[in-house]
Amino acid sequence: MKLSLFKALGIIDCCIFKRVDVNQFEAVYAEHEWLDILLPGTRDKQFFKAPTGSPFLDDFLMQAEEFWEFADYGKIESGIWNESIADNELKLNAFATMESGDFYLIINNVKQQFQERQQTLQSARELLLSNDKIVAQQEYVHQRLDEMLNQSSDLKSIQQPITEVIEKTEVGVAILTPNLKPISQNPALYSVFDSHLTAVESEPYRIILALFEKQYPEFERVISTGSRWSGELFWLQPPGNGKWIKLAIYPVKTDFQQITHWVFIVNDISQVKHLLQNNEKLTHYDALTDIPNRQYFWMQLEQSVNNAMPFYVLYLDIKNFKRINEIHGHSRGDQIIKELVERLTPHVSPGDMFARIGGGEFAIIRQKTVTEQQCVDLGNTLIDAATQPFYLPNGTHCEIGLNIGAASFPRDADDAETLMKFADLAVFNAKKASKSSVQFYSQALKDASQRIIELESALQTAITNHEFELFLQPMLDLTSGTILKAEALLRWNRLDGERIGPDEFIPIAEQTGLIVPIGKWVISRACEMISTLNHRGHSCKLSVNLSPRQISDRHLLEFIRGSIQNSHIQPDQLELELTEGVLVDNYDKVQYLLTEVRKLGVSVSIDDFGTGYSSLSYLKKLPIDHIKIDRSFVQDLVSDENDKAIILAIIAMAHSLKLNVIAEGVETELQRNFLQLNHCNLAQGYLFSRPLPFAQFCDYLNTTVSSQKQITPSALDPK
Incomplete structure (x- = not known):
C-alpha cells in the first residue's frame, strides 16, 4: 500500500493493519491518537490480537476471516459504529480487503465526516423548512391577487392595489392574460433573472414559459385545462452557471371557470439546490422519504428508454393532498407522505424504481417484463395500502386516495418525455372518478380527454x-x-x-x-x-x-x-x-x-x-x-x-x-x-x-x- 501519497495529501484519518495470522494483525500505519482509545497499546507494540474488547470490531473481524478465506478479490465494509470508552466517543468504519495476496484491515475514524454530513443534512432540513415558508408565501400572494382580480372585470380599477401587493413582496410575480401575454411583472421577478436577460428575452415571463414547456411534459395539459401547478425549473445562465427556480402557477377564474388571468409566482431556490448537490445522496434522493427524487427518476427513465426493452411507467397522485396540508399543516402532511412511502415500498419489486417526483406525486418504472394486468394488480395493491387510515398525534385520523396513470414503452411512446406526458394524461383522467383507480393511456383515453375538455368549455356557457x-x-x-x-x-x-x-x-x-x-x-x-x-x-x-x-x-x-x-x-x-x-x-x-x-x-x-x-x-x-x-x-x-x-x-x-x-x-x-x-x-x-x-x-x-x-x-x- 502506497501510504506516502495518502500522507502527503492529508486525506486519511485511518489506521491500516496487515493480517499476519488468524486474528493477528501488524500495524502498517497507526499514527492517530484515537487508536489508543480503541486498541490501547497498539501504537507502541505495532500489532494487536483479536478479540479486542470491542464487540462490534470483534464481530466484524469474524466476518473478515471468513471473507479472507473464501474470497478472491474485493472488500467488505462494517458500516459506521459508535465506540464509547470513558468520556471519549468515536465513530468508526472498518474495511477488510486484499492486495497482491496480502490481507488488510483498515479502520477509519469518520467522526469529522459524520459531523459534516449531519451539518449538511441539518442545513438541508432548515432550507427545506424555509422552502415550506416559500410555499406558504406563494399561496398568500396568490390568495391576495385572486381576491383582487375577482373583484372587478376592469383591471385598470384595481391596478394600483395590485401593484402595491406585488411590488412589496419578496417573491417574483407575473400577471398574464388568458393567452399568456404580460400585464404586470414585479421588481423581484426581474431580480431573479438579474443582469442575464438578453435583448431577445427581455422579460422574465418569456424565460419561465420556455423553461416550463421544455422541462415538463404536463405543460400542454396545465395550460389547456387551466390547472394549478407547482414545480422546479432549471435555467442555464450564460456563460454556464445554473439557477434553480421554484414556480407556482395559479389560474384566476370566474364562477363559470373562464380564465381571466394567470398568476406566476417565482422564487430563486439555487441555494437549496447547490447545498443538495454537495451531497451525492441528497442530489438523487428525496430528503423527506429517502427514495429517488425527480432528477434521479428522469435519469433512470432516459436510461430505460435507451435500453430499448419494454417497460411500464406508473404515475401516482395523492388525492386531495393540498387539502390535507391546508387542514393539518405541512408538517403533518410530511408525516403522511413518509408513512405512505413506508406502506408502498414493500409492494414495489426490488428491480423497479420508486421515486417521489412532486409534492404529492410519485412514479414507478417497472423494469422487468410484466403484463398490463400485473401493473393493474400492483396499482390496486398500492391503492389498498394508501386508503388505510392515517392516524395523527392528536388522536384523529384522515384518509387519502391514490390515483394511478400508466403508460407503456414502446407501445404508447418511444421517448421519455412523451411517455410521461401520456402517463400524466392517464392519471389526470383517473382523477375524474370519485374513487381511486388505475388508468392506462390509450387513444380512446386521449379522445375521452378531448371530449372532457370540449364539454368543459361548453359547460361554461350552458347557463347563459x-x-x-x-x-x-x-x-x-x-x-x-x-x-x-x-x-x-x-x-x-x-x-x-x-x-x-x-x-x-x-x-x-x-x-x-x-x-x-x-x-x-x-x-x-x-x-x-x-x-x-x-x-x-x-x-x-x-x-x-x-x-x-x-x-x-x-x-x-x-x-x-x-x-x-x-x-x-x-x-x-x-x-x-x-x-x-x-x-x-x-x-x-x-x-x-x-x-x-x-x-x-x-x-x-x-x-x-x-x-x-x-x-x-x-x-x-x-x-x-x-x-x-x-x-x-x-x-x-x-x-x-x-x-x-x-x-x-x-x-x-x-x-x-x-x-x-x-x-x-x-x-x-x-x-x-x-x-x-x-x-x-x-x-x-x-x-x-x-x-x-x-x-x-x-x-x-x-x-x-x-x-x-x-x-x-x-x-x-x-x-
Missing part, C-alpha cells in the same frame, strides 16, 4: 345559453299515494341538439368547479318552480342535490336565503339532499350549513343511504329530517334476504331517531307492498313516474290530485 332544464321526479306517500314532494334532477340539452347525461357532465362540473354556478342555478330555478306551483294551487316541496364543491362555497347559505326571499316561497318548501360522503369529507362545514338552513326552515335529506360511511354519529349529531334508502337495496329486496334485512334495519333505526325514510328506485308492486307493509314513509321510482319536464309534472300533479284526497300532516310522522 339556457341549455339546462330541471326535471322533477315525484315522491309519494306510501299510505295515501299523495305526492308530497319531488326531486329536482338536472338535464343538459345542448344547442346542437345533443343531450348530455348527468353521469357524464356532473363529474366534469364537479372537477372544474363549474358545479358551483350550476348548483346556484338549480337552487334558483327550483325556487321559481315552487313559486309557480304555489300560484297553481299545488303545495309540493322540491328537493335539490348539493355537491361537495357547493358545500365549500362560503356564499351558498346567503344564496339559498336570497333565492327563497326573491321567489316569495316558504323555506319549508325547499329541501337539500346530501350524500354520506359529503358529510364525512366536510363534516365541520356541513354541520354549520345544515344548522343554519334548518334555522331558515329548509329540511335536509341524506341521499344514497347505506352505500357510503353510514355512521350513526352524524345521524345523531346533524340536523337531518329524512334518509333515502339507495336503489341498490330496493332493486333485489324481494329475492335477496340480505337486502330485506338491511332495509328493515334502516327503517327501524331511522324511526327510532325520529327520521322519515324514503325509498329510491321502486319499480314493482312487490317492492312497494314490502316497503308499505314495513312502514317506509315515502317512495320514488319508475313505478310511479319517471323524471318529468316541469309542464308534464304539473299535469301529473293535476291527475293525481283529482284522484287522491289531501293527506294530513300526521301521515309524515314516523310509524
